[in-house]
Amino acid sequence: MTTTIVKKKLAPRDNGAPDFKKMLHPLMAKNYGKWKYHEKVKPGIIKRVAESGDELYVIRAGSPRTMSVDTIRKICDIADKHCQGHLKFTSRCNIEFFVTKEKDIKPLIKDITTILGFPIGGTGHSVSNILHTQGWLHCNLPGTDAAGAVKALMDELYKEFINERMPQRVKISTSCCSINCGGQADIAINLQHHHPPKINHSNMQICELPKVTAICPVAAIRPINVEGKSSLEVVEEKCMYCGACHGQCPSMEIRDPKTDTLSIWVGGKSANTRGGPSFMKLATFGLPNNPPRWPEVSEAVGKILNAYKKGAKEYERIGEWIERIGWKKFFEVTGFEFTKYHIDTFRFARTTFNTSAQVRL
Amino acid sequence: MAKEKESKTPMLDELETGPWPSFVKDLKQLAKRKPELEQALGQLEDSYQTNTNHWLGTVLNLDGYGGGVIARYSDVQDKFPLAAQFHTIRIIEPSGWLYNTAALRQLCDISEKHSAGILQFHGMTGDILMLGSNNEKTYTAGEELMENGWDIGGSGPALRTLACCVGPAYCEMSCFDTLGLTKFITDTYISELHRPELPYKYKFKISGCANDCANSIQRSDMPIMGTWRDKIQVNQKEVAKFIKENGENYVVDNVITRCPTKCIKLEKKKIKIDDSNCVKCMHCINVMHKALAPGKDKGVTILLGGKRTLKIGDTMSSVLVPFMKMETREDWDKLIQLVRRIWDFWGEHGLDHERVGEFIDRVGLGTFLDGIGVEPDPQMVKHPRSNPYIKFEEYTQPRIAGEPKESPNVVDKEVEGKEAAV
Numbered sequence: 166m167t168t169t170i171v172k173k174k175l176a177p178r179d180n181g182a183p184d185f186k187k188m189l190h191p192l193m194a195k196n197y198g199k200w201k202y203h204e205k206v207k208p209g210i211i212k213r214v215a216e217s218g219d220e221l222y223v224i225r226a227g228s229p230r231t232m233s234v235d236t237i238r239k240i241c242d243i244a245d246k247h248c249q250g251h252l253k254f255t256s257r258c259n260i261e262f263f264v265t266k267e268k269d270i271k272p273l274i275k276d277i278t279t280i281l282g283f284p285i286g287g288t289g290h291s292v293s294n295i296l297h298t299q300g301w302l303h304c305n306l307p308g309t310d311a312a313g314a315v316k317a318l319m320d321e322l323y324k325e326f327i328n329e330r331m332p333q334r335v336k337i338s339t340s341c342c343s344i345n346c347g348g349q350a351d352i353a354i355n356l357q358h359h360h361p362p363k364i365n366h367s368n369m370q371i372c373e374l375p376k377v378t379a380i381c382p383v384a385a386i387r388p389i390n391v392e393g394k395s396s397l398e399v400v401e402e403k404c405m406y407c408g409a410c411h412g413q414c415p416s417m418e419i420r421d422p423k424t425d426t427l428s429i430w431v432g433g434k435s436a437n438t439r440g441g442p443s444f445m446k447l448a449t450f451g452l453p454n455n456p457p458r459w460p461e462v463s464e465a466v467g468k469i470l471n472a473y474k475k476g477a478k479e480y481e482r483i484g485e486w487i488e489r490i491g492w493k494k495f496f497e498v499t500g501f502e503f504t505k506y507h508i509d510t511f512r513f514a515r516t517t518f519n520t521s522a523q524v525r526l
Numbered sequence: 527m528a529k530e531k532e533s534k535t536p537m538l539d540e541l542e543t544g545p546w547p548s549f550v551k552d553l554k555q556l557a558k559r560k561p562e563l564e565q566a567l568g569q570l571e572d573s574y575q576t577n578t579n580h581w582l583g584t585v586l587n588l589d590g591y592g593g594g595v596i597a598r599y600s601d602v603q604d605k606f607p608l609a610a611q612f613h614t615i616r617i618i619e620p621s622g623w624l625y626n627t628a629a630l631r632q633l634c635d636i637s638e639k640h641s642a643g644i645l646q647f648h649g650m651t652g653d654i655l656m657l658g659s660n661n662e663k664t665y666t667a668g669e670e671l672m673e674n675g676w677d678i679g680g681s682g683p684a685l686r687t688l689a690c691c692v693g694p695a696y697c698e699m700s701c702f703d704t705l706g707l708t709k710f711i712t713d714t715y716i717s718e719l720h721r722p723e724l725p726y727k728y729k730f731k732i733s734g735c736a737n738d739c740a741n742s743i744q745r746s747d748m749p750i751m752g753t754w755r756d757k758i759q760v761n762q763k764e765v766a767k768f769i770k771e772n773g774e775n776y777v778v779d780n781v782i783t784r785c786p787t788k789c790i791k792l793e794k795k796k797i798k799i800d801d802s803n804c805v806k807c808m809h810c811i812n813v814m815h816k817a818l819a820p821g822k823d824k825g826v827t828i829l830l831g832g833k834r835t836l837k838i839g840d841t842m843s844s845v846l847v848p849f850m851k852m853e854t855r856e857d858w859d860k861l862i863q864l865v866r867r868i869w870d871f872w873g874e875h876g877l878d879h880e881r882v883g884e885f886i887d888r889v890g891l892g893t894f895l896d897g898i899g900v901e902p903d904p905q906m907v908k909h910p911r912s913n914p915y916i917k918f919e920e921y922t923q924p925r926i927a928g929e930p931k932e933s934p935n936v937v938d939k940e941v942e943g944k945e946a947a948v
């Protein structure tokens with residue numbers, strides 16, 4: 166099938182970022198940098214008040230992130246009808262609609278919920294939409310899905326999205342391989358591999374072998390000769406199953422539908438508030454990769470959220486709550502088992518040990 | 527629930543129920559007029575049934591660009607020939623992910639015409655993702671996007687598409703123009719974004735204050751966060767109102783005792799802050815946002831070196847420039863120059879696939895600061911070193927054979943003078 170493509174003149178290159186000024190709602194343009202305070206109206210609705218006295222109501226709706234053009238056009242219809250043709254997406258894939266009068270909120274929400282079926286919420290001390298990655302829909306590396314896992318989990322957490330009844334905001338992310346592009350979160354669900362890559366020697370010529378060798382963080386990959394052809398081998402004792410090599414070379418297959426599992430991590434935080442940002446830590450592991458609804462994951466996340474809701478003080482993020490009560494108590498109240506695998510073995514492991522006589526008894 | 531007896535996607539269908547909006551329901555509807563999507567969903571169903579992924583990655587570039595297209599080939603294309611090529615185009619988003627509907631509708635039209643009609647708002651880096659074009663349509667989509675003023679996002683060892691919080695558009699916490707700076711950096715370094723020339727990826731994320739709504743600190747190489755260096759603005763009338771509404775104990779339990787540096791107290795129902803010891807963490811302002819506000823002498827803190835798990839594990843960014851004004855064009859240019867010095871030094875000495883944070887770990891922050899011409903500052907560390915193994919340059923022995931005394935660092939630095947330090 167050779168179609169001759171007539172070379173047209175190329176479109177301009179290096180346009181740069183779109184002009185955000187054209188995207189601003191008129192009240193945003195008018196009050197740019199001159200906002201005074203905000204007020205919660207109810208979950209999902211925040212009133213923004215400018216120094217000029219102008220009021221902007223921001224109504225937040227959850228979205229599935231992956232959407233058809235049909236759905237996006239419906240979103241546009243709603244924004245045209247109610248919001249002077251402006252809207253915003255948030256860093257957690259929610260959509261924000263804007264109205265300027267309190268009385269306009271109700272009809273807007275009616276259209277969002279009936280036409281789109283999107284829930285209103287995700288503000289303040291709620292469980293917001295889950296940050297997720299590409300998964301089986303589009304990445305070349307995943308051991309599990311992303312959009313489906315999020316849909317299944319958000320079905321369970323729906324009530325926590327539309328209400329604000331957590332001690333503090335809760336952010337969740339998922340990642341479908343050990344590269345973890347989903348990011349740090351209060352609760353993160355990540356895929357884990359359990360053996361070194363299986364090398365497809367016959368297919369080994371397509372990549373740059375030195376690059377694959379160099380990418381291994383523990384120097385476990387070395388060149389060998391297989392039937393007269395150069396290839397690679399992995400020193401299995403050194404390999405930590407991170408999959409970095411697989412990202413570089415598809416012939417280093419790290420995934421395994423039979424053995425890959427999911428693990429849950431807690432206590433990540435980006436905000437610099439109070440104790441500052443923190444990394445998440447291992448809570449539990451070995452959950453089955455069980456599509457289409459991953460019920461074991463939902464159950465474990467539910468345990469964490471229930472314990473957090475019961476035990477945390479207001480304004481404590483999950484990591485801060487655990488820090489206050491101690492990990493011993495965390496494992497007690499969630500029922501997860503603490504094992505030797507929870508003890509770090511990588512760089513800086515010793516900095517994670519309890520180097521004091523301070524213990525909770 | 528009279529489902530079709532022989533659904534081709536029984537497992538995916540289970541994701542059509544439940545209260546959260548279902549991407550399966552949405553995409554199945556679209557698949558009725560997009561046969562390539564129907565096949566992609568068929569392939570996805572296969573993945574669900576076998577726990578096996580079916581996309582292979584490859585490289586596909588638009589004329590003049592070295593990245594921005596995430597090319598995917600199906601490894602089961604005999605079964606799903608229409609989804610054999612199913613690429614994603616990354617498109618630079620408007621700062622703050624703000625849109626007017628005309629822009630969104632245009633994206634829909636281009637997506638419908640040239641791809642499977644799936645859009646993702648947004649990728650984890652920040653881009654708009656347009657899914658499902660084949661080789662040829664990827665080119666035509668790219669041309670039509672650029673014809674209409676859009677531009678392609680970054681991938682590979684290049685500057686990546688930037689992202690920022692909503693900032694001054696509606697947030698009163700914002701300490702600088704996050705939206706403007708994001709566009710300025712993007713436009714200034716647009717060639718570095720399109721033509722991979724760095725050791726590895728370089729991400730900026732930009733937040734108007736330390737609440738870091740752009741998740742910059744551990745998801746970007748160079749987080750830029752708003753801050754101030756004068757006093758927190760206190761409105762004692764609103765403080766009194768807050769105390770009246772919530773009680774004094776509430777303020778003590780949720781504001782005073784939560785301050786990380788214990789620099790805020792309640793005296794005779796008035797808030798008193800030792801601003802010299804405030805670390806601008808935003809907590810008190812978040813809780814009492816009508817009574818307290820960031821100071822007036824605003825600027826940014828610049829950090830460096832954050833990244834996600836791959837290879838060495840996650841790293842948090844750390845402070846590079848404790849405070850810098852970010853108001854005028856000159857301020858912005860200063861930042862651009864700082865970035866250039868970092869790219870030059872890391873570009874020259876960094877290893878292939880080495881993020882800037884990994885590079886700093888390898889050569890040492892002190893050496894790195896020398897290399898980019900920034901003076902060390904105690905705000906860059908939690909505490910000074912506690913181990914005694916220091917190689918003082920001043921005491922380095924002359925090398926054998928009478929070579930001149932030389933610093934053991936990896937750099938031959940050109941002395942840039944102190945004014946280079948921001």
Ligand code: HEM
Binds near residue numbers: 596648652653746836
């Ligand atoms: C070739 C295979 C890969 C695919 C298909 C892929 C896909 C993606 C996609 C679609 C995104 C969101 C993109 C955007 O918003 O523009 C993303 C983000 C990300 N990717 Fe990849 N990726 C790949 C390889 C990698 C590798 C090798 C790494 C590790 C260094 C990595 C680390 C990340 C991280 C950390 C993010 C999140 C970035 C952020 O939060 O800003 N990815 N990836």
Ligand code: SF4
Binds near residue numbers: 304345347
């Ligand atoms: S987490 Fe891994 S598999 Fe999932 S999208 Fe990111 S790189 Fe791909």
Ligand code: SF4
Binds near residue numbers: 361408410
């Ligand atoms: S999986 Fe990771 S540790 Fe194992 S060989 Fe590959 S890169 Fe090295």
Ligand code: SF4
Binds near residue numbers: 698701737739
């Ligand atoms: S980071 Fe700060 S300025 Fe930006 S949206 Fe969040 S609270 Fe507002």
Ligand code: SF4
Binds near residue numbers: 439784787789811
């Ligand atoms: S901003 Fe943070 S450090 Fe400063 S006074 Fe408020 S709580 Fe304390």
